[in-house]
Amino acid sequence: MAVWLLAALAHADGVPERYAQRYRTVSDPHGLIEDVRKQLDTHSETLPPTQERELLWLMGNAAINSNDDAALAEATLRLDSLAAARDDTVASAAAGFLRSRHDIENGDGDGLSEALRAAAKMQDVRDPVVAAWAKYALCDSYTLVEDARNGLPLCQQVQMNYRELGDTWGLAEAENDEGANLATLNRAAEAAKAYERSRAHFRSVGADQLVVMVGDNLARMYLELGRAHEALALSQASLAQEQATGRVSDALLSRANIARAYEAMGRRADALEQMKTTIADAQAAGKEGLLPDLLQTRSGMAEKAGNNALALADAREVIRLLADRRSPALRSTESALEARYVTREKELRIRDLEHQNRLKDLALKAAQAEAERQDEARRRQTLSSMIAKLVAGGLILIAALLFLLLRAQRRHAAELSEQALRDPLTGVGNRRAFLQRASALVxxxxxxxxxxxxxxxxxFDHFKRINDSVGHPQGDRVLAVVVDHLRETVGKFGHLARIGGEEFAVLCPHFGAEAGIRLAEVLRAGVAALPLPAEVQVEHVTVSIGLALLDGVRCSDLDGWMRAADAALYAAKSYGRDRVVASALVS
Incomplete structure (x- = not known):
């Protein structure tokens, strides 16, 4: 039954049967949705849960590609029902990943948090196929929100998983996302190579439409490399295909790339007109997630064309959209989920090492027992004493080597445990260390x-501008210099930790309100006056600080304490930044 159902959907010409269904989510999304509905309606009573989950995942992806919200809602609701009825964690994660991709493309700021929650459910899964799928889905979410520092290493790890599984399709998708992350980091030449590898793998399995689709991503890199005419041809071919198959989001991105090609060729009026209709169609389709990039592109074009009013209006709208989507509270939630995911990955690695240590310990004991048995045999068999001595010596040597290996493994596990509490960039405590210390204080x-x-x-105030202007490596250097100053100033008074991105926390046990406000002002003023190395090309940087007390009455638990400090920080940002604001609970 399951094999027949798969075959009923797999009629993509020229594509191997194992990839045909995935291909149809792009080449024939509407047809795939109808076929899945028929299969589910006809065989709902006899369909195995695993097969039902796979069909609903295909249906959800096809629905997102074709902007069919009704089909997406049907797929996610059925996955949620399957998860509840069968205790199917994979179905629950699949529904979460689908909602995440939809929310990100439509401008809902909680989309990445949804993906992190779904990925966390899959961290204990042993099935390598399911594990690779879950990591790719998270890699894709990071790519969609342009978080390249997290997305790029994860996408590269997924490529290794898919190579081991022999999954050419999955490898090609991960390479495409690698290209997008490299593009975000302004590494155009490397991004172009990643896109070309992706196209070659899609071409090898006969997925011609995917070759064209990735070609549109490659077109943007060609523009960066001065190959405007080639870029225009790739984007126009991709647009024609996307409009024919009803892929709304991909078509909007191709139209924006065509406008960029027009501008590179000196056709500025055509470029602005193309962006005008593209932005209007994105708004009409509810694709809010695409608007910041589209508006920023038009703002740059308008500025070059001398239309400063339009350039300024678009820039302001980009700031508004990003501010609505990335509130401090949402950033804090994403940072917490991300830290929990990374910590769990390290814990799983430690667990594997400990398991290997136990196996080696057993092997060591077995070798020692065998050495003792051989030694006893030697005493009983005087005629073969020389042979017994050689064997026993060899076993003792093996036992010693195993003992040294076991000690090294234990040392490595201890180092990993210590790393789990330290931020690798700044060397201060990470969010997990902060939460442990804060919970103990409570x-x-x-x-x-x-x-x-x-x-x-x-x-940090306006830190994204630093990354955008001088690049993430120099931004990291600025971060490290300032954190060294904060750590030295805090000194013995408290404990400094990085709890996410450019957000830090200081815990001062039994410090009191007056001393706390004094220290906060010293930290703020010190950062504002801190000289930065000339090579980072940043004159100065400022910070905003929110302060709260654990008074045991109005603020008596960790959650309330964090909320009070976060509200004070938000107020400091709202009042103009570069200032200290104490929670109302302090007064």
């Missing part, structure tokens, strides 16, 4: 005779 709070604990949340 538990030990209770003596009213001592000053209350102080929590400061510190966020």
């Amino acid at each position: 538990r030990m709070h209770g003596d009213p005779r001592q000053p209350p604990h102080v929590l400061m949340l510190i966020d």
